[in-house]
Amino acid sequence: MKYVTTVWQDHGFFVDPRAYLAELPTFQDRLPAGAREFACDPAHYALGHGNSRCVKDLALSGIHVPTDKSGGLTLECAPNQWKHDSGLRISYSGVTHFSVDYEHAIDWMPVDTVLLDEILPDEDGGCVHEISLTDxxxxxxxxDLRAEWGDARTDAAR
Incomplete structure (x- = not known):
């Protein structure tokens, strides 16, 4: 990621969205509407307790790639039972690239959880969404993308 920090330190992850949040006002108008709404939501990076709309600690529960060439993609994240009221579904349109890169192995965790993410404008008017997971x-x-909090089939990780 360009601005958001997510690094392993000793016995846990250090996450810091402050550099991204400082830069966001300089490019938010270049983000497509759905991406801008999601990135600029004040709760998105509010890491403190009591915020059920922060992406940190959601559990990746599904990746749905269509078999046709529609350019759609959906990621589903289950709520963390101690933090979130509901799961999150992110639907992408006009997808031109999708990858999952495994960087390390933390085999004591039953699922990959979201550390943080960042959304940056792309030169073609779209965006690039990068999500850092535990593994x-x-x-x-x-x-563009559309993020919806709700009862997506995501309760499996509770």
């Missing part, structure tokens, strides 16, 4: 990084280059 991997997901990268999606797309025209």
């Amino acid at each position: 991997a990084t997901i990268t999606v280059r797309c025209q």
